[in-house]
Amino acid sequence: MELISDSDDGDTSEWETDEDDGDERPPLNPPLPSASVAGPSQKVSEASSSRPDLVLHFMAMGFSEDMVVKAIEENGEGNTEAILETLLTHSAIGISPLKREQSPVDCTLSSDEDVLGDDLSDMSNFEYSSEDEEYTVECSDKDRKLSILIDMGFPADEASSAITRCGPTAPVLEIADSIHAAQLAAESALTEDDLFPSWSEDKPMASYACGSSVKNKRKYYEMKKMNERGCFLDRKKACFRQANMGDGFPSGSSIPKPMIGFSLPNQKMKPVNRMLPEAAIGPPYFYYENVALAPKGVWETISRFLYDIEPEFVDSKFFCAANRKRGYVHNLPIQNRFPLQPLPPRTVQEALPMTKKWWPTWDHRTQLNCLQTCIASAKLTERIRSALVNSEDPPPERVQRFVMNECKKWNLVWVGLHKVAPLEPDEMEMLLGFPRDHTRGGGISRTERYRSLGNSFQVDTVAYHLSVLKEMFPNGINLLSLFSGIGGAEVALNRLGIHLRNVVSVELSEINRNIIRGWWEQTNQTGNLIEIADVQHLNGDKLEQMINMFGGFDLVIGGSPCNNLAGSNRYSRDGLEGKESALFYDYFRILDLVKNIMGKSF
DNA sequence: AGAAGTATGAGGGCAACG
DNA sequence: CGTTGCCCTCATACTTCT
Numbered sequence: 001m002e003l004i005s006d007s008d009d010g011d012t013s014e015w016e017t018d019e020d021d022g023d024e025r026p027p028l029n030p031p032l033p034s035a036s037v038a039g040p041s042q043k044v045s046e047a048s049s050s051r052p053d054l055v056l057h058f059m060a061m062g063f064s065e066d067m068v069v070k071a072i073e074e075n076g077e078g079n080t081e082a083i084l085e086t087l088l089t090h091s092a093i094g095i096s097p098l099k100r101e102q103s104p105v106d107c108t109l110s111s112d113e114d115v116l117g118d119d120l121s122d123m124s125n126f127e128y129s130s131e132d133e134e135y136t137v138e139c140s141d142k143d144r145k146l147s148i149l150i151d152m153g154f155p156a157d158e159a160s161s162a163i164t165r166c167g168p169t170a171p172v173l174e175i176a177d178s179i180h181a182a183q184l185a186a187e188s189a190l191t192e193d194d195l196f197p198s199w200s201e202d203k204p205m206a207s208y209a210c211g212s213s214v215k216n217k218r219k220y221y222e223m224k225k226m227n228e229r230g231c232f233l234d235r236k237k238a239c240f241r242q243a244n245m246g247d248g249f250p251s252g253s254s255i256p257k258p259m260i261g262f263s264l265p266n267q268k269m270k271p272v273n274r275m276l277p278e279a280a281i282g283p284p285y286f287y288y289e290n291v292a293l294a295p296k297g298v299w300e301t302i303s304r305f306l307y308d309i310e311p312e313f314v315d316s317k318f319f320c321a322a323n324r325k326r327g328y329v330h331n332l333p334i335q336n337r338f339p340l341q342p343l344p345p346r347t348v349q350e351a352l353p354m355t356k357k358w359w360p361t362w363d364h365r366t367q368l369n370c371l372q373t374c375i376a377s378a379k380l381t382e383r384i385r386s387a388l389v390n391s392e393d394p395p396p397e398r399v400q401r402f403v404m405n406e407c408k409k410w411n412l413v414w415v416g417l418h419k420v421a422p423l424e425p426d427e428m429e430m431l432l433g434f435p436r437d438h439t440r441g442g443g444i445s446r447t448e449r450y451r452s453l454g455n456s457f458q459v460d461t462v463a464y465h466l467s468v469l470k471e472m473f474p475n476g477i478n479l480l481s482l483f484s485g486i487g488g489a490e491v492a493l494n495r496l497g498i499h500l501r502n503v504v505s506v507e508l509s510e511i512n513r514n515i516i517r518g519w520w521e522q523t524n525q526t527g528n529l530i531e532i533a534d535v536q537h538l539n540g541d542k543l544e545q546m547i548n549m550f551g552g553f554d555l556v557i558g559g560s561p562c563n564n565l566a567g568s569n570r571y572s573r574d575g576l577e578g579k580e581s582a583l584f585y586d587y588f589r590i591l592d593l594v595k596n597i598m599g600k601s602f
Numbered sequence: 603a604g605a606a607g608t609a610t611g612a613g614g615g616c617a618a619c620g
Numbered sequence: 621c622g623t624t625g626c627c628c629t630c631a632t633a634c635t636t637c638t
Contacts, residue, residue, distance in 0.1 A: 257616085289630095290630085291630060293613090293614070293615080293628080293629060295613075296613095296614080323628085323629095324630080325628090325629085326630080369628065369629080370628075370629060372629075372630065372631075373630065373631065374632090376608095377607060377608050377609080378607075378608090379607085379608070405627095408628080409628080409629095445606085446606080447604095447605060447606060447607095448605090451630095451631095454630055454631085455630045457630095559630080562630050562631090563630085563631070563632090565630090566629060566630060566631060567613065567628070567629030567631090568630080568632090569612095569629090569631045569632070570610060571610090571632050571633075572631085572632075573612080
């Protein structure tokens, strides 16, 4: 709710100019009073008092009120697909693109004269105790074998398929042989399709050109028209339509398993030679993130909007001790990546050594599940304790099942005899790759800490992908960070040693903005940090102003709200059109604006 | 009023079956 | 290829406490 609320939560809009790099200087025009001109979001909320939700739904997609009302009258309220079809058909005749609207600018700017902090000083926050005690934990046979094979240096994807090929009972050495054999056999024949069959089978790009079917003709027409006009609204509608028709990507597009992305650190994987569509190529580079297990069709839509780039699905369990299945769409190079040092521990027992002593032999977990925004109740941990106290030492099967189910569901760890507990916020910070106490203090409540951390990037994972920027931008980068949260992107870049010259950070939550600002000041940044509260207030004029000021953005990064995509949401898992998750379209809108502005003048 | 505590499954992937 | 069972999921709504 806070994500969408349009209150400007008391921004003291002021420019704090300061001496800095010298070449770039912020403009000194004072911000406009918030109430002077209505921004787009205000327009919608005004209408909400007099218009039903359905009308607003389509208005939010960019259709005019008149058109929407007419379309609903034609098709009836129940048939949203038909309504959309009508709107699209009518709009294909031609409507004016979205008007740029002047909106209030709520930003503060600061800089710091201190010398750029030594990266090592930041590293001191990442002392992982690496006690090399033997701790054998049993996990599922396949996982265990997979882990061994990965440690032996085999690519995870090949190892996984070899295990399947040889059967679950095959010894590891036999599986290793099988991988060798497969590698030899495929030496010259392995293609990208073999690695990611579900996303490349249908050749979506090629299908535009050969309009053999009616659908394809329509698609071709839309693509052509889109290219001619090249405006946001057209692309949005075209993408939406294609995704809904489900004929671009395979209907049952599945996520690659194991979820390893295009590469993992310290693994010799078959290099993926991806070809980016022309429209996808920067500048700027961009990087978009969201939950991998979104409702059906969501990633197809996201991919279509983001210039038909195939998402990179990665589970952060390959980077840290917790699962975090996420999809990333980006136009970064994927060769010569390197991981952050030191490498974080990959098991719970290493990451939280104090739990080792109390970990029962029948709890086979070596990693945690996804870190979320809420924790288990004290009542539950007490029920677990009570059940164990009243059982014999190895508890009966039934009790074990109960305890394990709850432990997995709530990510409980063992902190005493028969005692489980949820993770502490600082433990989550560590697992996610943030400096200790990153979210602590400054008036943030414990509940808010959990919420902010649960919504965050896993820093090591993102940093691995962003690492390619380091040698490309030895003098640092200008960053546009949308939905910044607690600054996962900023922290990742900083830990990579990539200088942040100018950072425009857009984040609605004042609490999170305070966290970023605190981190910024604490790490002795020498660049400029500009904070903007509402992404919907960021319009073309403002972007153009900033781009002219900075000389363009080098990276546009962000993970839009997942509220309506996440499986944990029992109430409003409405997909990309959901109240909060629809802000994805603002990510695209802004990215596309930046591309267009930079394309014109750079 | 804000923070903390608590209860609340559906949806979809996957593998093992027949 | 349909069925079944198992598993996991960047959360929300409501109540209680301070």
